Amino acid sequence: MITDDNIFQGCKNLKQVDLVEGGRVHEIIAALLLEEWKIVMKDKIDSINQILPTAPAGSYDNNHGDVGEKARAVQSWISSVLHKII
Numbered sequence: 001m002i003t004d005d006n007i008f009q010g011c012k013n014l015k016q017v018d019l020v021e022g023g024r025v026h027e028i029i030a031a032l033l034l035e036e037w038k039i040v041m042k043d044k045i046d047s048i049n050q051i052l053p054t055a056p057a058g059s060y061d062n063n064h065g066d067v068g069e070k071a072r073a074v075q076s077w078i079s080s081v082l083h084k085i086i
């Protein structure tokens with residue numbers, strides 16, 4: 001669980017999220033009957049890897065308050081994926 005917006009502060013190399021059992025998640029989604037929903041979910045799950053490479057990493061210097069956008073992007077992505085599933 002990502003609980004702090006500065007968790008990835010200064011992590012310029014964070015460019016991809018690999019799901020634990022990610023292949024299994026894609027298999028489960030592929031087994032579902034609604035084709036349109038399957039496409040939306042696959043795109044939603046894969047979208048974080050398009051966002052992270054360009055999301056600002058922020059500064060290592062906490063005095064400037066620049067925590068970057070990577071943690072917020074991951075938090076938003078997790079929430080978005082869960083809302084599509086639930």
